[in-house]
Amino acid sequence: MKWVTLRELLAFDEGGILRLLLAPSGQDIRLEGVIIGDEGPERSCAGRIVLATGITIHEAARRDAAAVVVRGGGDEVPEDVLTTADQYGIALLARSEWADWDDVATLLRSAIAYAEAGRGDRMADAMAGGGLAALASVVADFTGGSITIEDTQFRVLAHSATGPEADELRRSTILSGKVPDWRVEELRRSGLLRTLWSSNEVIHRPADGDTPERLIIAIRSGREMLGSIWAAADGRDLTANAANALSRAAEVAVPYLLQHRLRESGARRREEHALRGLLSGEGEMSTHAWSLGLSPDVRCAVVVAEHDGQAGAAAERVMGALALQAASYRTSVRVLRESARVVALLPLADGDERDALGLARELDVLAASTQGAGPVWVGAGSAAPSPLLASASRAEAGLVVRVLRERGGLEEGARRHAAAAELWSALDVLRVLDAVRPVWEHGSGPIHDLVRTDLEAGGELVRSIAAYLDAAGDVTAAAQRLVLHPNTLRYRLRRARERFGVDLDDPDTRLMISLAVRLVERP
Incomplete structure (x- = not known):
């Protein structure tokens, strides 16, 4: 039977998806699976952790649930929920505000797989508690080769010790933390990657000139590709049992790569949630700024690029390019991509708000050079003294876009970018009209x-x-x-x-x- 303790689950949750509210029976209770919402009135929840979507804490308790996850967010958990959980001895957890139920379900299933991978054989026992770095070292001992563990983007997540006989490719890959682009392209042309992505078997590559013998296997969770393990015969022969060891290593690696993916996904989701909060003025502003690594006393401005949304694939392409351009303008820029809109929060160099107009101009030039993409308007809001007040600059940048859209339309040579300071009277008119509209309509x-x-x-x-x-x-x-x-x-x-x-x-x-x-x- 597959299971994980509550303590193991919380330790596995490095991304902070869950928050423990109550554990009346302690943290060593076994969780033997996940039930999402109400999966039928007769379904037993005994020993399970239940995601409270469409099912109450009272119903979960009646069906002997071991733990319940409730929706997180700004609202406090109702007192009667806490009381019921305590009364029935049910562990109670809250989902983080930025996460969704899919994140929670993936976390729970990955934690169970992680716990199972750490029980029951020599390889798992040898690497217990050491993560992917320990796995790489253990697999090197089992195979007699040098090991790299990579994700699907060919970034090196872990590697074994590099001996003096290691080939130059291995050295450069480990030093840069990523397989060189030329090497990835070479593997793609040779058909090796296609074979790797479609096979469950260990792939053998014989020695070729300065390139040593290699064994490669994909790491999969069901049909989902997570990464790969590479074993290179650096200065000595691979063991007779190397292929079997690599196959077992791929199984043991699954929960670790799932954890890596969850960690990356969680970081992106937290950053996006924090950025949305700053731009909308909702939530705890200081926490949002901290999550984005922004000092609360840095001046910043918001730049908005907006498409008319009528050009289909071309519009999608140009907005993707604008998002990349904004992100590369400076490493400190934070970018939010929406369907027909790109919003960039820009910490200002030396506090100079002309910096925001410079970004707006770059985005305008890029959009205008993309054939068939249709019109894009770009507005730069005024400088805010702190990212905690960025919502005001965001609102102003949106008004600039509205003014440019109304004034220019599709006319040849119409201006497509501006800063708020250049349009102050038009922006004030829009503010007045927005305030008056509800009065007029009623x-x-x-x-x-x-x-x-x-x-x-x-x-x-x-x-x-x-x-x-x-x-x-x-x-x-x-x-x-x-x-x-x-x-x-x-x-x-x-x-x-x-x-x-x-x-x-x-x-x-x-x-x-x-x-x-x-x-x-x-x-």
Whole structure:
């Protein structure tokens, strides 16, 4: 029977996916599997850890669950949940705010596999507690070769000691922490990688010139490829049992590579969660900044690049390129990629907010050089004195994008990037309109009647009034703009007064109808 103790589970959880709230029966209880939510009213939960999705703590307790994981986040766990868990002797854990249920399920299954790998044979016993580094050393003893353990991106996760006879390729791989690109391409052309990814067997590569004999095996969890183990005969022959030892090592390595993947995935998810929190102003700002490695007293600004979302694959390609460009602008930049938007949090060099405009300009140039991608607008928000206040710069950068989009449209040569300081009056207008919109949408009266009725008929009267107000009441200038005779415009304005009771000579009426026209022009 496969099982893991609560203590082993918590030790395995290096990424902090779970938080222990209560363990009334101690941390040495056995967890013999995972049940996700309510898998049927008759399903026993005896000895299992239950993920509380669609099942209550009371129901899990009634079915003899050993432990329950509840949703984490900012809200405190209800007192009755804690009381029930304590009463029934159930361990209670909370899921971290940034994690989802898939993360928790993967963690639990990986921890059980990890615990099983550490029980029951000489290889597992020899490396107990030492991780992948110990595994590499033990496998070197079993095979008589030099060992590297790599992930699917050919990064070296662990290696055995390197002797004086080691070939140059092994030395450079270990020193750089990654198989050289030229070597990966060579393996791809030769077909070795295709064989490796599709085989469960040990692959033998005979010695060739300066390249020693090698044995290679893929590390898999079911059908999922996790990495590979390479054994090189550096200065001595591989043992007769080397292939069998390598096969067993691939089995033992599975939970360690799953843990590595969880750790990497968890780090990315935590960073993304923290960045979203800083940019939206939600959650504990200091914790978010700490998670991103940002000092709370560094000045920063936010740059937003936004696509119109209409160009399909080309848009996806250009937004991916913009995200990479933003991330490479400086190592301290933090980038959030969304479907049609890239948001970059930029710590400012020497506190100079022109730095943000420089990034915006680079993104604009890159987007404009991508054929068929469609328009991209890039806005730089004003500098914030701290990443804890980055949400204000993020909101401002979004307003800049809106102004550029409305002003430029698809016109040839239209400006596609700007900083907030260049558009301050237009940004203030947007802020006012955003604040007024809920009042307008829930209001009533003559102006509402005029706008609503005329828009349903095509909007001729609204457009005429808008031109009249934009011309500061100059009928002749407004009529020229509309390509009308002045008397035609006077007739329309008179009709607004007679039919709807709207007096355009009244300052308050002019203000309200100006706002109304702006609001209907910006849905």
